[in-house]
Amino acid sequence: MSRIYLSPPDLSGGERARLDEALSSGWIAPLGPQLDAFEAEICARVGMPYAVGLSSGTAALHLALEVLGVGRGDEVWVSTLTFAATANAVAYTGATPVFLDSEETSWNLDPRLLADALATAARDGHLPKALIAVDLYGQCADLEPIARACERYGVPLIEDAAEALGATYRGQSAGSFGTLSILSFNGNKIITTSGGGMLLARDRAHADRARFLSTQAREPARHYEHKVIGYNYRLSNLLAAVGRAQLADLDRRVEARRAINARYCRELGDLPGWTFMPEASYGRSTFWLTCATIDPAHARAGRDAVLDRLAGQDIEGRPVWKPLHLQPVFRDCRAIGGEVSERLFDHGICLPSGSSLTPDEQSRVIEAVRTA
Numbered sequence: 001m002s003r004i005y006l007s008p009p010d011l012s013g014g015e016r017a018r019l020d021e022a023l024s025s026g027w028i029a030p031l032g033p034q035l036d037a038f039e040a041e042i043c044a045r046v047g048m049p050y051a052v053g054l055s056s057g058t059a060a061l062h063l064a065l066e067v068l069g070v071g072r073g074d075e076v077w078v079s080t081l082t083f084a085a086t087a088n089a090v091a092y093t094g095a096t097p098v099f100l101d102s103e104e105t106s107w108n109l110d111p112r113l114l115a116d117a118l119a120t121a122a123r124d125g126h127l128p129k130a131l132i133a134v135d136l137y138g139q140c141a142d143l144e145p146i147a148r149a150c151e152r153y154g155v156p157l158i159e160d161a162a163e164a165l166g167a168t169y170r171g172q173s174a175g176s177f178g179t180l181s182i183l184s185f186n187g188n189k190i191i192t193t194s195g196g197g198m199l200l201a202r203d204r205a206h207a208d209r210a211r212f213l214s215t216q217a218r219e220p221a222r223h224y225e226h227k228v229i230g231y232n233y234r235l236s237n238l239l240a241a242v243g244r245a246q247l248a249d250l251d252r253r254v255e256a257r258r259a260i261n262a263r264y265c266r267e268l269g270d271l272p273g274w275t276f277m278p279e280a281s282y283g284r285s286t287f288w289l290t291c292a293t294i295d296p297a298h299a300r301a302g303r304d305a306v307l308d309r310l311a312g313q314d315i316e317g318r319p320v321w322k323p324l325h326l327q328p329v330f331r332d333c334r335a336i337g338g339e340v341s342e343r344l345f346d347h348g349i350c351l352p353s354g355s356s357l358t359p360d361e362q363s364r365v366i367e368a369v370r371t372a
Ligand SMILES: *Cc1c(COP(=O)(O)O)cnc(C)c1O
Pocket: 055, 056, 057, 058, 059, 082, 083, 085, 086, 134, 160, 162, 163, 183, 184, 185, 186, 196, 197
């Protein structure tokens, strides 16, 4: 029996042909036609006019903040229930993250909490320079009221859709709601380039600026002329070739993860104390990861006992993200609310959900959980 991972890379079969195409064209240089095509295909899929392929989702977040002029002395508000990368990018700019709690219905940023906090911040005269709203575990945040609140106070919205490519909100694609939004093609995401990311922009000027900063901020001159600090953040043409083959397979991957979620819900939903992460009525989740909470007052085995059992069967499980306001590295940062995300972390579990997970492997996971 081989180890079962949470969300391993899944080959579509088309990668080798695309890589051959890239290699035989001679474009080993970082930029090239595969990258241009990958950006255009992502734009078409997501419904954003401009895209810049980058070396990671974290780099995309960093550049999103840079093009908005975020820097020292600024506050950036961030969903607290997320991966550290979301707030690390804020720290790179010298700005301070402020963490906002989740709502129960989607586990994502609470739009009412946000609206109230923005009203207070406006009254006190220190609004955040930007908001990063995360689409968690394949499910969009409640983006309409979030975008409306941001618009009302002139706060740019960055949508962190790293975990949600392929999801929709009221029929519109994840990644199309912010002034800027970001995707990740890390190895564990729904499509992967082994490592990579993308910045999506509504304004051409933002995309142009990000492209400029991502290639060492070289001024248009014959010699190497630099007026600002740049980065080496561009996605390589070879990796973009892999990304194109993965993207062409996205719909199958979404259906595979949804089917896995449906089976877990069907075959584990009767366990006392178990509540699966709800799918909000406003959209369609990819269920990038299937998550549940285990109420220790009713369950026969608590979350950690279940994780131990999975580990004993060589199955990778994880707790839900630890809220960033609880992370030692962000100890000194302000939090607005936090009880909902803290409870989700205390009792939440993520189950293996990869699009290549076979029915037999799913049975092994279900069996291990039920035995626990
Ligand atoms: C994976 C992830 C990122 C970072 O993407 P990388 O490509 O790994 O840098 C950012 N935000 C969230 C919510 C993620 O899950």
